[in-house]
Amino acid sequence: MSYLSPVPRTCLVVDDSRVVRKVATRILEQLHFEAAEACDGLEALAYCRALMPEAILLDWTMPGMDGLEFLKRLRREPGGDKPVVIFCTVENEPQRIAQALEHGADEYIMKPFDGDILESKFAEAGLL
């Protein structure tokens, strides 16, 4: 990397599917984010305690701690109000979406998603 390049920003991808994490990581790198991965809420929380990422792409249903529980806890952590949190889940019922927003999600992606949708939502959340 050239010293002129800006420091890449980090997006933590939290999803129990390895395939989804890989797909998301590839898209995020095209958007000039450095991607980190966690496979459930607990692992994600440990990551955030060590180093708060700028953005979090968050699945809902995961074994162990689910996405909503993670979000509630994250927002109570020191500095936990900072990361932009974008849900990325198959949950697409309006009540569920409203619940995620009430607990501090900034944007929301309904799976399946592609690069266009991810880019659109990141722009919407002020990340691009």
Next chain:
Amino acid sequence: MRPVDVDFIRAIAQRRAGLAMEGDRLYFVESRLTPIARREGAATVRALVDTMRAAPEERLEIAVTEALAAGDSQFFRDRTVFARLRDWLEQGAADQPLRVLCVGCGAGQEAYSIALTADRDEVEVVGLDLCSDLIEKARSGLYTQFEVQRGLPIRSLLAHFEKQDEAWRVSPRLRQRVRFERANLVEGLIDVGRFDLVLCRYVLPALTEGARHVAVQALSARLAPAGQLVLSPGETAEIPGLHIVDEAMGWHAAGRSAKTGAAAAA
């Protein structure tokens, strides 16, 4: 499909809607016309073209032209333009009625985006497009999960759409402020009245120079006094009675610019 078939189709689209269609568009034409060929029971697109050549039919020529003109669309395309539109729409008195014309509205995303930007009942939006299929979809206000995730903030989706099975429908309240009509820009616009704001984005570049001229005349004739005309980003046109406000946004306004006025006075 042979190049001569493409030329035949190209000539129809140009005559009927002023579509320019330059360069090698064989694959594009073939893919757009395949559904029509299937519907008409033609074995291939080439067979469809043969039929049209042997026995010209207005119905088929219109169908073919519409299929070629159909544009892709998304909500709030060009974020900065919509931020500027919000400012403009909000600067007037809150109870002042405003009419907005959205030309080349496709499946309706842009027209609904305008209605969402000016979320009050006094703002009326009219969407026009050449393609009857797209107008029908726009009127239904029904979008796939993919479509509502391109450009639309999640809070707008929750507030203004209702989930229907796996799709999302624009709420009745929003839908009643937006109406859609089929219109052909180069045949002269249907009488839809005058407008304070006219958007015609990503339309003119697809037209021949002659058609573009006719279209611009038709659009400026629809402007109310002090009306605004917004073309594609970076697209400007020399239009009598209008001046350029912001070139990057393709934004024009009726009347002389302050600069031109001063020069004329001196």
